[in-house]
Amino acid sequence: MRGSAPLRTLALFVFALSLAARVSAHDIPRDVTVQAFAKPEGTRFHLLVRVPLKAIMDIEFPRREREYVDLARIDPSLRDAARIWLANKIELYEGDTRLADPRIVSTRLSLESDRSFATYEEALAHVTGPALPDSTTVFWEQGLLDVLFEYPIQSDRSRFSIHAAFDRLALRVVTALRFMPPGGIVRAYELEGDAGLVRLDPRWHQAMRRFVSLGFFHILDGTDHLLFLLCLVIPFRRLRTLVPIVTAFTAAHSMTLMASAYNVAPDALWFPPLIETLIAMSIVYMALENIVGATGSGSGGSGSGIARRWIITFAFGLVHGFGFSFGLQHTLQFAGSHLLTSLLSFNVGVELGQLVVLALVVPVLDVLFRFVVAERMGTIVLSALVAHTAWHWMTDRFGVLRQFPWPAVTAAGMATLLGWVMALVALAAIMWLGSLVIQRSSEHYVGESR
């Protein structure tokens, strides 16, 4: 008996190998989209999931002639697939409590042309309705697995979170999840791979924390925004001069960031490259202005110099705000019902990031101009370096922008354009009024100093 152990092990190994070869006869798919609806109802949380059958590995689906699925015998395999590849990969939380494994209410094999996952009601009716007739010929890899899971919950008003680790289903997995809490709201999420824990209905402070962090790291990741900031402050490093300039930038980019979040920005393919080009242009302009003569204060700064710079900063800040919005677009899905809070938090994060950068850059510049190079020369050299880099960005980005056709000139298009011109004129009027106020206060300050 003892002597046969290696043989038995070998036999087991060969058997396991042959089984593996048999059941994983297909490759891991390249791209898979998982569709899901999550709906808490009373004391039950219903999760409807649809996944292409080709993404399910290591499960044997009974087949008949020509590899068609044997629909009469398929239910146990579908349930195994639902449990192993879906339920076991999902962690659902009610508040902070992880819910127990779900009950598989129903499974269905569907044709790839089936469109019932367009709405929750249709999907539910489909999954709990009649199955395909057993005589239907479906090649096994061309079917879809539909599952209805049910989790017992305390209340449908609880705050739910989900972690769907579907990343092993394919090389690239996108999960389109629609969360439908009571009250008729639908929140759509598009999650890539394993997106971690997603709070389906975050509290305001949870959304705030997430978006402050996003804003903070977004500005630190954005070299172009940082270079713009550097250009702004090279000649204006005193607190009195920094405050209006940074405030102008902040106010302006907050306005356009929020406008974008509320879908005011043009929804055209040429818009992002236009904004990216304008951002690069703003850096070039600001660097050139530093070279040809912006003086501020490192050495004091004139009132008109500051006024000029904050006005320009405000204008360019509007452009940068659109740029920030591109980074925010995909993450706004995590805002829950706190869109405004999240936007403001993102702005706060951006400001915090800017402050950290300024806190580092301003003393370094002071030291540099004091001990290494004369301020004027240093300003010119630093600005020239920045201008050089931004010039290349500008030409590269303009190259991308040029690939987009000019919109056709139509009366409707011109009307839209006039609307934007009106908005800009109104902004210019506001800025003019602002500059008057600053000028007055500056004169008042100078008068008092005398």
Place this chain on the structure above:
Amino acid sequence: MRHQGRTRNLFIGAGFVALLATLAVGQAMLERTADAQTNGAVRAPRFEVDPLWPKPLPNHWVLGSAIGVWVDVNDHVWIIHRSSATLAVNERPLEMKTGDCCAGAPPVLEFDQAGNLLRHWGGPGQGYEWPDSNHGIFIDYKGNVWIGGNGPADSHILKFTKDGKFLLQIGKKGARRRAGAAAGGNEGDVAGFVGGSNDPDNFGRVAKIFVDQKENEAYISDGYLNKRVAVLDADTGKMKRWWGAYGNKPDDTPLPPYNPAAPPSQQFYNPVHCADMSVDRLIYVCDRVGDRLQVFTPEGKFVREAFYEKDTLNSGSVWDVAFSRDVQQRYIFMADGVNEKVRIIDRQTLQELTTFGDGGRQPGQFYGAHSIATDSKGNIYTTETYEGKRVQRFVNKGLAPVTKQHQGTVWPSK
């Protein structure tokens, strides 16, 4: 000084107000003009060629005459082409081992929306007879791939999985061979074959297939030798019914050459080149050489017809149709491989609204615009036969007033 400053500021402020008021008036007038334009004009979808789609093929592969295109439920674009059979020796030195480039690509190719090649397969294999000259491709609601063929001996159609696994052959190759003609001899001898438009088991050089999900029936454009639309059970392949032009019983008696001045033929010319079903369950049949589109009920009852560029001779003007993807399918897109254009037709009236395309080899032009299909976003895909040998995408730019009857090459404007 202070007084002067106040006056200046007053003027600037008034200037802002006046400018805003002027702009507001201008915008209101433009909006009114836009409304008037929208309400009065005939509108049709506008397209622009996407010169960057698809991406270059791998392995130095090149396309042969491209004679079929379809878009599946995932918006993947499937084409079929004739590969090396239609490539000159100097187009495929890699295959001939005389140089580094190029070789014929496999006949069936699947592209994603980004233009990446996903799957490729096709050609002779175990258990089925690959057509001598493959023709037409269709992906049914179960994800199966259907292929016809218009080679001299092709009298059958094939069904595969998306991975190219063989599922079903309907009809037998060579079934249309004339009695007494040498079997297995010269398969290219067209004269050795005779139409059999009332044969319940075999076809006569099938151009295209369309599967109706509701009834699980396949509509066969049959074809280059037969003169009928045949309807099959899509699972078993059993033929259920067929009909000819105007719903007549098909007759294979040779027709005189198409004459635009003569009364319309009561039979289809060869080839019957498309038979596609619309959302309201009407069958649109391309009588390619007859320059006409005939519309039928699924049972084969004639509904109406329309002619397009009726003076077109030889290969005709009605090659293939695809429907717009709005709920009502308001528009028909028709490929015309002689006049080298795509017609945009109002499906309700069958009237041509506008056309785009022109002959040539640049993006947006055609040489043998053969097949046409649409994706869920309303984009159009075309394949070209003869020496055209390519697939193109035309991006849907939305509805626009028709300002030109013939738009020519819809090059992306800069």
